[in-house]
Amino acid sequence: MKVFETFRSFEDFMGYVFLQKERKAYSKELKFAFYICRMISIVVGTNRKQSVSGQVAQYYKTILDSKHEGDSQIVDLADLPSDFLDNALYEHNGKNKIFNGVRDKVQSSDKLVFIVPEYNGSFPGVLKAFLDGLKYPEGLRHKKSALVGISSGPQGGVLAMSHLTDIFNYLGMHVLALKPKLAGIEKNFDGRQITNDLYNQMLQEQVEQLIKF
Numbered sequence: 001m002k003v004f005e006t007f008r009s010f011e012d013f014m015g016y017v018f019l020q021k022e023r024k025a026y027s028k029e030l031k032f033a034f035y036i037c038r039m040i041s042i043v044v045g046t047n048r049k050q051s052v053s054g055q056v057a058q059y060y061k062t063i064l065d066s067k068h069e070g071d072s073q074i075v076d077l078a079d080l081p082s083d084f085l086d087n088a089l090y091e092h093n094g095k096n097k098i099f100n101g102v103r104d105k106v107q108s109s110d111k112l113v114f115i116v117p118e119y120n121g122s123f124p125g126v127l128k129a130f131l132d133g134l135k136y137p138e139g140l141r142h143k144k145s146a147l148v149g150i151s152s153g154p155q156g157g158v159l160a161m162s163h164l165t166d167i168f169n170y171l172g173m174h175v176l177a178l179k180p181k182l183a184g185i186e187k188n189f190d191g192r193q194i195t196n197d198l199y200n201q202m203l204q205e206q207v208e209q210l211i212k213f
């Protein structure tokens with residue numbers, strides 16, 4: 001699409017988009033650009049089938065959709081092809097169509113929410129492998145993100161989110177400071193809704209901050 005080829009950086013492109021918006025000069029490309037710019041993707045940070053993280057992502061989406069005017073979507077790492085380690089990374093980068101579909105959803109979003117389950121005191125290895133398959137170095141650069149940690153134990157993914165924040169900052173992605181830690185998730189989530197008032201308050205607050213971020 002021509003409009004995308006004219007700009008050196010995403011920020012240049014965004015400047016153009018908002019100028020055209022002020023002028024109310026809506027072309028077909030611009031409408032598509034607005035659609036992309038307003039998309040918030042909620043990434044389920046594990047490929048475990050029927051994960052609690054996936055259910056929390058659904059719940060998060062209901063909060064987000066009640067406050068955000070643009071679109072949102074869930075990107076579940078459970079949709080990655082099970083053999084992607086063999087045929088989507090390194091010299092195979094870009095060759096696996098199913099992997100690329102998941103990757104494109106992430107790379108074309110302006111903002112991202114990561115639901116991060118705590119696995120062995122950190123975030124799941126599959127999430128790191130997925131990140132290693134993104135376009136480097138520009139895959140996440142200049143995007144904005146929010147993290148939600150969940151765990152069975154008392155830490156609420158605090159270390160997992162800290163490890164991930166280091167990586168995201170290294171890749172040039174901004175991470176919202178407010179990172180809800182949903183510890184003891186089995187006691188505070190019934191599969192559909194978070195039942196802990198403080199957790200709900202933190203999630204609502206995070207969504208509001210992410211929209212303004």
Ligand SMILES: Cc1cc2nc3c(=O)[nH]c(=O)nc-3n(C[C@H](O)[C@H](O)[C@H](O)COP(=O)(O)O)c2cc1C
Nearest residue numbers: 046048051052053117118119120121150151152153
């Ligand atoms: C491989 C693995 C490692 C885990 N390690 C921890 C851990 O270190 N600390 C903890 O509190 N919970 C740990 N858990 C529990 C998860 O944090 C918990 O089940 C949470 O609900 C998210 O998992 P899910 O999204 O895969 O369902 C682990 C679970 C798995 C599958």
